Amino acid sequence: MMSDWIENRQPLNPLVSVAMATFNGEKYLGQQLDSLLDQDYPEIEIVICDDSSTDGTVPLLKKYARNSNILLHLNDKNLGYVRNFEKTLSRCRGDYIALCDQDDVWLPQKISRLVSLARQTDRGLVYSDADLIDGSGQALRKSLRTSYNINYVEDNRRAFYLFNCVTGCTSLVSRRLLDLALPFPPGVIVHDWWLAFVAARLGRMGYTNERLIQYRTHGTNQIGIRPLTSLKTAGNIGLFLSSAKNRKEVKEVQGVWKKRYHDYFLGCLAFEQANGLETDLTEKLLEWSDEGSTWSWWGKSKLFLRQRDLFQIVPGHLRVPALLSRLFL
Structure with a gap:
């Protein structure tokens, strides 16, 4: 390389x-x-x-x-x-x-x-x-x-x-x-x-x-200090989810972000292919992003269990799924 x-x-x-x-x-x-x-x-x-x-x-x-x-x-x-x-x-x-x-x-x-x-x-x-x-x-x-x-x-x-x-x-x-x-x-x-x-x-x-x-850090930051680590910290999705009036609205917001992560993984895959890098994990993530339970708490936990090193830099926002994963290490 x-x-x-x-x-x-x-x-x-x-x-x-x-x-x-x-x-x-x-x-x-x-x-x-x-x-x-x-x-x-x-x-x-x-x-x-x-x-x-x-x-x-x-x-x-x-x-x-x-x-x-x-x-x-x-x-x-x-x-x-x-x-x-x-x-x-x-x-x-x-x-x-x-x-x-x-x-x-x-x-x-x-x-x-x-x-x-x-x-x-x-x-x-x-x-x-x-x-x-x-x-x-x-x-x-x-x-x-x-x-x-x-x-x-x-x-x-x-x-x-x-x-x-x-x-x-x-x-x-x-x-x-x-x-x-x-x-x-x-x-x-x-x-x-x-x-x-x-x-x-x-x-x-x-x-x-x-x-x-x-x-x-103040109330008008264009983009927050938090890393985009989950639905709750990716852009303003936490605000959308917290203000959702019913299950249908929650699913609509989750659907938008499911597509965004899917598209992001496609970009990762294209970069890896163009630079002769391994693509096995990216392909698995693309499959995961298509699963119906992807954006549930349990869906994220299952991913951590399958790919344990992915939570090496997990911040406090995802502590519960990460801790669940560590129980199985």
Whole structure:
């Protein structure tokens, strides 16, 4: 497979593109942009795609875009956060790409530390832990990892079919890995999950427990802190299910997400086939996603029992099915 992921011809400080996808984020956007401009890494471009914001985001972006390091694009129509991130990533020119949200604060050494880690370990994707702050910028007690009980992994190539522990804004991706991941297949549920899957399947992922950003958790996050691990944490499906008035509505929502996971597994299968990787587990997951009991509590538990290493990074959201599986280990 791939080897020598770090180009020998790279300069001492290769260009890093910061990929920021914005939508109605004016409240915290200035703080985020200021922290990008304060990075101690010398070679940075900031690529921003705004997804047809209707608040004060665009005027603020235009003000910051007077800086020659900021490249701003305004979408003609709303694409949604996954396709907007895909478009932003496709416009990046750097040897490395750092994914960026619109409401966090990066520590000055964030990019330099991740570039150093990527080059030292020869990894296509590296990511870090983060401090948590609230909407007013006050520090919360725990880190991203400890607060959400996530087991971070580097080398489990099977762990990212159903779970994701890579928060995009803590990650740095190499150009070579990004070129393999683009364009996103139709079934991609979240951009950072897909990049993590690609990196994990190729064995090119690294992690540091350094806390390199302040991750802001508040009521208007465009995409939450939680990994998309189940029906309750995938997008807003938990809200849909909790507000469902009857069994018919629950089944309709479950049907939508059943199709989304099926399409996601199809994308995983196509990637594996294109890169000469084993496809046996993906084929089993496709069969599982077609089963009638897929989205029941017992359906997920049966999957864990069949593929026990899949729950290596299971967070607290799926603790009961995971614990059930562990009884049989």
